[in-house]
Amino acid sequence: MFRLAHFATHPIQYQAPLLRYLDASEDIDLEVFFFSDFSLQEHLDPGYGVQIKWDVPLLEGYKHRFLERLCRGREWKKRPWLPARDLSELLRPERFDAVWVHGWAHACSLQAIVTARRRGIPLLLRGDSCPDSWLKHPPRRWLKRAYLRLLFRFVSGFLCVGRANRQFYFEHNIAQDRLFLTPYAVDNEFFRRKAAQARPHREALRAKLDLEVGRPILLFTGRLAPVKAPSDLLMAYQRAFPVNSPQCPYVLFVGDGPLRPQLETQARALPDRDVRFLGFRHQTELPALYDLCDVFVLPSHFEPWGLVVNEVMNAGRPVIVSDRVGAAPDLVHPGINGWVYPHGDVSALANCLSAALGGADLRAMGRKSLERIAAWDFEADRKGLLEALESVCRRARRVADLAPR
Numbered sequence: 001m002f003r004l005a006h007f008a009t010h011p012i013q014y015q016a017p018l019l020r021y022l023d024a025s026e027d028i029d030l031e032v033f034f035f036s037d038f039s040l041q042e043h044l045d046p047g048y049g050v051q052i053k054w055d056v057p058l059l060e061g062y063k064h065r066f067l068e069r070l071c072r073g074r075e076w077k078k079r080p081w082l083p084a085r086d087l088s089e090l091l092r093p094e095r096f097d098a099v100w101v102h103g104w105a106h107a108c109s110l111q112a113i114v115t116a117r118r119r120g121i122p123l124l125l126r127g128d129s130c131p132d133s134w135l136k137h138p139p140r141r142w143l144k145r146a147y148l149r150l151l152f153r154f155v156s157g158f159l160c161v162g163r164a165n166r167q168f169y170f171e172h173n174i175a176q177d178r179l180f181l182t183p184y185a186v187d188n189e190f191f192r193r194k195a196a197q198a199r200p201h202r203e204a205l206r207a208k209l210d211l212e213v214g215r216p217i218l219l220f221t222g223r224l225a226p227v228k229a230p231s232d233l234l235m236a237y238q239r240a241f242p243v244n245s246p247q248c249p250y251v252l253f254v255g256d257g258p259l260r261p262q263l264e265t266q267a268r269a270l271p272d273r274d275v276r277f278l279g280f281r282h283q284t285e286l287p288a289l290y291d292l293c294d295v296f297v298l299p300s301h302f303e304p305w306g307l308v309v310n311e312v313m314n315a316g317r318p319v320i321v322s323d324r325v326g327a328a329p330d331l332v333h334p335g336i337n338g339w340v341y342p343h344g345d346v347s348a349l350a351n352c353l354s355a356a357l358g359g360a361d362l363r364a365m366g367r368k369s370l371e372r373i374a375a376w377d378f379e380a381d382r383k384g385l386l387e388a389l390e391s392v393c394r395r396a397r398r399v400a401d402l403a404p405r
Helices: 016-023 107-119 138-154 163-171 188-208 230-240 260-268 286-292 307-313 346-357 362-374 378-402
Strands: 002-008 028-034 043-045 050-052 064-066 098-102 123-126 157-160 179-181 217-221 250-254 275-279 295-298 319-322 338-341
Touching (some): 002 378, 016 028, 123 378, 157 378, 179 378, 230 346, 295 307
Parallel strands (some): 157 179
16 A cells, blocks of 8 residues: 655645545555645635635545744735745655655745655645646746756656647657656546436526527536636537527627626627526536536636536536647547537537538537546545555665665
């Protein structure tokens, strides 16, 4: 059994089910350390611009601890650069076989990385970064590469969440034998079960939202912010379905953010259309909306992964995504379970909408989504993590055996 210390900035609704799954493994003795507890209370989400309190358990089912920070009072939550206390004492080789750090942007994450290296404990790193070519500014790209070249020297193994993430590490000259696939997955069972429970009540939900029976529904879920490009969807919708088009679909925007007033104004200018803004919805509410829609659309200009794609595929729905959605190479097979188009190309997105609602077999495509996402799960994460642990720990033992005594 591998004794594994996992460091994360705070409890995250997407990560908690994975940590529970790993903790139940007979091969891994997991202990999780957080630098903040802000996500446990109601808080203002700057992306959505609304107060949020998650309605799913964030701490159940795994060992965890909140680390103290070098500060006084509660103001530390506003100062993420403050280091954690006693990290060097906590990370001892006789206590842990390996350390797993999620992300590298937080000062405490860097502290954990440096401490593990200094203590001689193998370090695994997981993030969702995509190839640097996505960055527009060459100076920024150069500075980032220089910084990561230094940081990555501390890392024993990299936990890749998908193809784009693996390509990112390739671009930074990371050797193949240091890369291990641990897919960016959601709790598939939860979303499949919730969608199935919602299915008998689909028409009741349609009536509650005042949507006509039989009329197609396009769904967008996420922050209403420029990077998510919701206005691209509205413009493409207008092009794909001119005035008086038969079976013109509804467009449902689920989420909130700074662009909402602008989008509502833009929607009101569309004659004879039906665009609805449903506001922020919690994770437990989303499966019913996934089940209700016919096609899901994520037109982001930049999206390192896009876990909402995983979620909606568990409801058996085809998806339309831009080529800047990190999940696209792994989860979306054009013409099979969805469409991928060049980001920012409104005409191309309009063509995808027309193809989807112009005769495509959406049920068959939805079944393909279910088939694909079934293998992109927590069990694949467990296997990838075990492969990484076996490799980095074996390498560490070999180095220790060769060291002079």
